Amino acid sequence: MRLLPALLRFVQYSCLKHGIDESHAMGHSMDVLYYANNIFLDTVKTHPSIKSQEPLIYTSAILHDMCDKKYVIPKEGIQEITQLLNYNFRPYEIEAIKHIMTTMSYSYVKQNGFPLLGKYQMAYHIVREADLLSAYDFDRAVIYNMYHTNNDVLASYENSRELFEKRMFRHNDDGLFLTEYSKLKSVELHEKAENQILSWKRIIDTYEKHV
Secondary structure (H helix, E strand, C coil): CCHHHHHHHHHHHHHHHHCCCHHHCHHHHHHHHHHHHHHHHHHCCCCHHHHHHHHHHHHHHHHHHHHCCCCCCHHHHHHHHHHHHCCCCCHHHHHHHHHHHHHCCHHHHHHHCCCCCHHHHHHHHHHHHHHHHHCCCHHHHHHHHHHHCCCCHHHHHHHHHHHHHHCHHHCCCCCCCCCHHHHHHHHHHHHHHHHHHHHHHHHHHHHHHHC
């Protein structure tokens, strides 16, 4: 099987096996891949050395949540990913992919800062920023909260709104975007998320008034 179909099939299989909900499943992998592609195309103009790393970047973007400790025992997830990649990447490339995926989360960066990945540093930031951009989807935050708590949609809305105020809406102030594409796109997505929040508020108020 060609690599791209194999990677997406692996995501589909892993989501079923590990009970990964839709907030971190195939759709999310595709979103992060989309943003990784856009960031790469913009960044390669000023960092041509990353051109050869393009498949590695996209692979990290697709698979990054398949070793997320929220769903998977990380060691087991990494073993499964390593087996998948053995036929298509060199050992040092697989190590780079694993390093990118295991150090790119918001919580890891806030606690430990950015890792030093040598020639793969920009590849790391591309994948990390792609994941952050995908997190501006307010509906996705509500869905995640509903899956992982006993909250109904009203409580999940409020928890997600507070999360956006404390986290997502501060990404630029926190210096989490280094590429020019992400700095600009995050402003656009910030505005879109604010509109999503307002739409949810109107919908909720409509039902509250009806009751």
